[in-house]
Amino acid sequence: MALRVDAVVWGCRVVSYPDLGARPCLGGVNFRRDLRRLWKWRCCCDVLGERDIKPVEDEKPLKPEADDETLQNKLSGFNKDLNSLSKPLSPADLSSFQSNGSKVRVAYQGVPGAYSEDAALKAYPKCETVPCDDYEAAFEAVELWLVDKAVLPIDNSVGGSIHRNYDLLLRHGLHIVGEVHVDVNHCLLGLPGVTKEELRRILSHPQALNQCEETLSKLGLVRISANDTAGAAQIVASEGARDKAAVASVRAAAIYGLNVLEERIQDHHDNITRFIIVAREPMIPATDRPYKTSIVLSFEEGSGMLFKALAVFELRDIEWTKIESRPQRKRPLRIVDDSNKGTAKYFDYLFYIDFQASMAEPRAQSALSHLQEFATFLRVLGCYPMDTHR
Numbered sequence: 001m002a003l004r005v006d007a008v009v010w011g012c013r014v015v016s017y018p019d020l021g022a023r024p025c026l027g028g029v030n031f032r033r034d035l036r037r038l039w040k041w042r043c044c045c046d047v048l049g050e051r052d053i054k055p056v057e058d059e060k061p062l063k064p065e066a067d068d069e070t071l072q073n074k075l076s077g078f079n080k081d082l083n084s085l086s087k088p089l090s091p092a093d094l095s096s097f098q099s100n101g102s103k104v105r106v107a108y109q110g111v112p113g114a115y116s117e118d119a120a121l122k123a124y125p126k127c128e129t130v131p132c133d134d135y136e137a138a139f140e141a142v143e144l145w146l147v148d149k150a151v152l153p154i155d156n157s158v159g160g161s162i163h164r165n166y167d168l169l170l171r172h173g174l175h176i177v178g179e180v181h182v183d184v185n186h187c188l189l190g191l192p193g194v195t196k197e198e199l200r201r202i203l204s205h206p207q208a209l210n211q212c213e214e215t216l217s218k219l220g221l222v223r224i225s226a227n228d229t230a231g232a233a234q235i236v237a238s239e240g241a242r243d244k245a246a247v248a249s250v251r252a253a254a255i256y257g258l259n260v261l262e263e264r265i266q267d268h269h270d271n272i273t274r275f276i277i278v279a280r281e282p283m284i285p286a287t288d289r290p291y292k293t294s295i296v297l298s299f300e301e302g303s304g305m306l307f308k309a310l311a312v313f314e315l316r317d318i319e320w321t322k323i324e325s326r327p328q329r330k331r332p333l334r335i336v337d338d339s340n341k342g343t344a345k346y347f348d349y350l351f352y353i354d355f356q357a358s359m360a361e362p363r364a365q366s367a368l369s370h371l372q373e374f375a376t377f378l379r380v381l382g383c384y385p386m387d388t389h390r
């Protein structure tokens, strides 16, 4: 399977797999001609596959149209550093160490003891975890080469999708290179010696508060949102108010010296969060283990297109595991002018689809070629080993 680098945008590779017969392209249109659109999307795209891996030295740099001086300047910047970039990742890069022996640095949102840090340590047990104020800062830390990877919550079995991270995936040109499931055991944490009856206020990350809705309503506590669960535990410990508790993990209780008043307070005993790992370089697709591919796409026409898109997978016996839709904020309303029936207006969406196949498999490559025929925008967010454990 060949991975070809077509350009570098914001320090990230725009890659393609040209052997398939599918050209590197954006929404079915020639990629080179469409670089202007790519620039507007402020992202890079990986499109469709090729079979043998070749180095990219023989690739000519992109040629912008002569009349566009600004674009030309930008493009010359993109191409000159191609050879100095590190290689795309392989499954061996799932190790906690770099090839030079130093620890992999993984950014996460929150402070030590957050579930996101648990996710980073589950994926890379000996990594160096780097706390960030918010999700966007974690994305930026990777882009600015401050860290090697970032781990971000994307889906929870009780609360559903973490929409912010879907939006950030599109806005930033990083690649999904892994996923990890974390068993989230929310606990009620109070100051040492405090009983449940004394509690009036509860602090936590909004997702965690939602996941414990029923328990917190029964206890009649006033909810206060915090940046992350461990951050909430830190505040409770430092303020010393006896009526304040936090929803966080057992590990956070140990770090900040709080008491576990009750464990597993989430509304559903099984509470699993799926985290994704993002990196500057994509992972080379393989078939040595079960892989998942994540894509985002949009269509020019209405709802029938989504049906058609899903049929593309069904036809090839590919199971999709997740669909998420997000509004196209820049074009909120689509107006369909039918002079007999009046003007129809409806929201325009981007669809994120995860499916269980590797881009090294011909059936996945042909599914994406097929999608390209009618999608107006298509980007492969990543092809990565599935977390087959809980």
Ligand SMILES: O=C(O)C(=O)C[C@]1(C(=O)O)C=C[C@@H](O)C=C1
Pocket: 109, 110, 113, 114, 115, 116, 117, 153, 156, 162, 184, 205, 207, 208, 227, 228, 229, 230, 273
């Ligand atoms: O606050 C934390 O500890 C986090 O890691 C964030 C987060 C989330 O954003 O969903 C992660 C896992 C849990 O589902 C609750 C909160």
